[in-house]
Amino acid sequence: MKRLLTALLALLGLLGAPACFAIGPYLAGTAMPAGELPALMAQLEQKLRADGFNVVGRHLPRGLPQQGSIVVTDAKLLDAVRAAGGPAIVAAAIRVGVKSDGTVSYMNPDYWGRAYLRGQYDAAQPALRSVRERLAHALGAGAAFGGDVPEADLANYRYMFGMERIDSPRNELNAFGSFDEALRTVRDNLAKGTGQTAPVYEVVMPQAQLAVFGVALNDPDSGEGWWVNTIGADHVAALPYEIFIVGGKVYALYGRYRIALSWPALGMGQFMRIVRAPDAIHQTMGRLAGAPAP
Structure with a gap:
């Protein structure tokens, strides 16, 4: 259905109607010679630093021995995230x-910026454009891949009717008397x-009472190695998953939103094969947030 809608919108654009473009979540970088992951990641980190990014994490997902991700931030993008507030804090991390x-890939800043910054997307466009240009310079500018979502749908994206959005109440895990208490609990x-x-x-x-943490989900039966x-x-480049804090509350994006946004071409049959993953992730994140056991 989504592919049919995208094709129809493209046809309307050709006929002179207002265009509604579809965009993909990832961009391909220039391939490197095969090698050991730590060495390849070190090379990429050097390139990213040379283009002004701050490397804040490296992820080698358990159960995915041939894949890894690098997490960087950018000062201007962080300013835009701070201004947007709320769940936009998840946009602070740029994943490669x-x-x-x-094989090298990275998040498409336009796709994720529309999804996570929502009403502040227009104000953040200069920062997002700079991020994309410098990622392309550091890593290569290949084609988008991973599925297509109409750009107008991303701010209120959901996989299908009745499922969660970015601001779903279901995302809340626990509440504390202060930001510092919430931060201490998650860190501990x-x-x-x-x-x-x-x-x-x-x-x-x-100062903004915002925080986000990347979390390696290492359980062999329900962690990322299984469902990815x-x-x-x-x-x-969808990994790692996040837990985040806004004020005194701790949240994690529910899997039927977060996984679907990261794999938008996922068919219902594929989704059903990991049907227990959203609740398993939510329970794990709840434990990190100090929530009572369900």
């Missing part, structure tokens, strides 16, 4: 995927490896 065969639980997790990166904006292998490891 790398495979041991030399990540440090302890609660729920077979590990920290990948953190971005904290104390099931639906497609080419989307490694």
Whole structure:
């Protein structure tokens, strides 16, 4: 249905009606010679730093031995995230995927900016444009891939009717009396490896009372190694998953939104193969947030 709608909109554009373009979540970079992941990641990190990015994390997902991701931030994009507030904090991390065969990919800033910054997207466009240009310079500017979503749909994206959006109440995990208490709880639980997790990166904006953490989901039965292998490891730039704090509340984007946004071409049959993943992720993130067991 989504592909049919996209084709119809494209046809209308050719006929002179207002165009509504569809965009993909990832961009292909220039392939590197195959090698060991740590060495390939070190090369990419050097290129990213040379183009002004700050490297804040490196992720080698358990159960995905041929894939990894690098997480960077950008000062101007962080300013835009701070101005937007709320769940836009998840846009603070820019993820770059790398495979041991030399394949390089990275988040499409336009796609994720529309989805996460929503009403502040227009104000953030100069920062997002700069990010894309410098990612292309550092990593190469290949074609978009991973599925197509009409750009106008991204601010209120959901996989299908009745499923969660970015601002779904279901995203809330726990509430505390202060931002500092929420921050301390998440940090402590990540440090302890609660729920077979590990920290990948953190971005904290104390004055804005915003924070986001990348979380390695290492449970062999319900973690990312299981569900990513099931639906497609080419989307490694979707990882790691996040937990985030706004004020005194801790959140994680519910899987039927977060996974679908990251794999928008996912068919219902594929989604049903990981049907228990959204709740499993939510329960793990709840433990990190110190929420009572369900």
